[in-house]
Amino acid sequence: MTLVETLGVVVPTPPEHRTWIPEVEALDTLRCTGEELEQLVAAGLVRDGGRYENYDVWNLGLLSGSGRSRPEREMVFFARVLKSFGADWVSRRRYEITGWAECPRAEDCPSRDWVAPALPDVVWEQEQIQPGRAEWRGQVVSSGMHATVRDPRVRDAWNHLLEQYRFHFTPASLSPDMASTLRRRVGDCEALCRVLLRDLLDLGIPTELEPGYIFGGARLRRHAWLRFADSDGQSKVLDPSMALLAEMFFTPEYKEFCFGSSINRVIRRDSGKEAFVTHPCVTGDNKIYYEFILRPIRSAQESGITAS
Ligand SMILES: [Zn+2]
Numbered sequence: 001m002t003l004v005e006t007l008g009v010v011v012p013t014p015p016e017h018r019t020w021i022p023e024v025e026a027l028d029t030l031r032c033t034g035e036e037l038e039q040l041v042a043a044g045l046v047r048d049g050g051r052y053e054n055y056d057v058w059n060l061g062l063l064s065g066s067g068r069s070r071p072e073r074e075m076v077f078f079a080r081v082l083k084s085f086g087a088d089w090v091s092r093r094r095y096e097i098t099g100w101a102e103c104p105r106a107e108d109c110p111s112r113d114w115v116a117p118a119l120p121d122v123v124w125e126q127e128q129i130q131p132g133r134a135e136w137r138g139q140v141v142s143s144g145m146h147a148t149v150r151d152p153r154v155r156d157a158w159n160h161l162l163e164q165y166r167f168h169f170t171p172a173s174l175s176p177d178m179a180s181t182l183r184r185r186v187g188d189c190e191a192l193c194r195v196l197l198r199d200l201l202d203l204g205i206p207t208e209l210e211p212g213y214i215f216g217g218a219r220l221r222r223h224a225w226l227r228f229a230d231s232d233g234q235s236k237v238l239d240p241s242m243a244l245l246a247e248m249f250f251t252p253e254y255k256e257f258c259f260g261s262s263i264n265r266v267i268r269r270d271s272g273k274e275a276f277v278t279h280p281c282v283t284g285d286n287k288i289y290y291e292f293i294l295r296p297i298r299s300a301q302e303s304g305i306t307a308s
Pocket residue numbers: 103104105109110111132279280281282
């Protein structure tokens with residue numbers, strides 16, 4: 001598909017959720033020429049002054065099939081991460097984790113009042129606070145589990161979601177809006193989970209949305225998945241957004257894994273607390289996210305990303 005043809009399958013970001021990026025960033029994200037960008041605008045890509053809508057540009061790149069765009073290259077990198085450790089997705093893994101947050105007032109920040117990120121599986125060992133910045137270091141262990149879903153109602157709901165919905169990068173302000181997801185038929189991890197969560201709860205199946213992060217190569221990405229009680233009494237995981245991405249970028253094995261199994265490359269977040277930074281200078285709508293880097297602590301036998 002050409003980029004102009006791909007534009008026809010991108011569901012545009014609703015006007016009230018738009019966030020803007022400059023032209024140089026749009027060109028870099030799509031890895032296209034200025035001429036191609038003009039053709040896209042002529043075909044309907046939103047432009048405001050010299051700015052472009054961030055999520056529309058990212059979804060265009062993701063779906064373009066060009067192999068060059070930034071979103072595609074990130075997915076290819078993620079596919080390599082999934083193959084790392086010999087594609088072992090369940091063994092117990094130990095990681096070093098670094099988290100940090102930066103104050104919008106930067107070095108003018110008058111406060112040393114920061115709260116360590118609420119990650120229940122992380123043991124924070126060090127806190128370093130400088131003007132305008134806080135950093136935490138610690139360790140975390142993550143393990144997965146192979147499982148198959150028994151309840152046929154869950155399989156039906158899962159298949160229905162994967163057939164009817166597609167993955168789109170989605171503004172954080174839009175993902176929780178289920179009515180919008182039902183209408184648009186696209187969403188990110190949280191948006192897709194919320195639709196499936198509703199479907200499973202409607203069937204009387206105990207299900208929860210688990211927020212957290214996924215290790216996609218160094219930097220952690222915010223992620224969400226579902227945990228439900230299967231008919232055999234076991235607690236199992238459903239990861240619809242990764243299953244949809246697996247169809248495009250990963251393997252059929254990983255898509256199947258997303259249906260019941262849990263992976264050793266995720267870190268849970270405390271679902272009772274906000275994902276945003278708690279700090280006196282961060283007020284109102286100016287929300288800031290914690291950022292994290294994860295480094296596997298490898299034993300001698302384990303193969304790394306570069307070795308796979
Ligand atoms: Zn501050």
